[in-house]
Amino acid sequence: MQYDSIKEEGAMAEAVPPGERDGVSGHPAVGSGLRPATLDRTKLTEMFGDEPPIIARLLQVFVDETRADLAGLAAACGARDAGRIVSLAHRVKGAAGSVGAEALRSEAEQLEFLGRRGELTAAGESFDRLKADFEALCTCVIGNT
Numbered sequence: 001m002q003y004d005s006i007k008e009e010g011a012m013a014e015a016v017p018p019g020e021r022d023g024v025s026g027h028p029a030v031g032s033g034l035r036p037a038t039l040d041r042t043k044l045t046e047m048f049g050d051e052p053p054i055i056a057r058l059l060q061v062f063v064d065e066t067r068a069d070l071a072g073l074a075a076a077c078g079a080r081d082a083g084r085i086v087s088l089a090h091r092v093k094g095a096a097g098s099v100g101a102e103a104l105r106s107e108a109e110q111l112e113f114l115g116r117r118g119e120l121t122a123a124g125e126s127f128d129r130l131k132a133d134f135e136a137l138c139t140c141v142i143g144n145t
Helices: 041-048 052-079 082-099 102-117 120-141
Strands: none
Touching: 041 052, 052 082, 052 120, 082 102, 082 120, 102 120
16 A cells, blocks of 8 residues: 555545644533544554554555454344443444544444443444445545455
8 A cells, every 4th residue: 555545635634623622631521512533643643653555564564454444343233242342442442542533433342332231232223324424534544444
């Protein structure tokens, strides 16, 4: 994959007005009605420097592995397998957090929580949002995923 396929539009993140951030993490404040940014490119740059080829490769691996995890989550939700939902949602949460995909991380955390509580109908709804967040991330970051 070439760096040219990484889109630079909008600093690769949805804008969250500073007045609506929580003041600590920079994420949308609770109750603001806003969702976290799709991708925090600053986090990637802090970790890997201004190395577009490395960042592009990292994001491609992340997308490929997360796509496989989402397929597993779809099967787990269909089978109403709470243990598998928890395990895969936890994995997606960690991976998303490590690349600064905060919306995806946040929804995976919610899905993990619902799986732990055995709230499988709500977990299915959360999974649908997780898939949408993942597709938004792919659209925002990598062309033709």
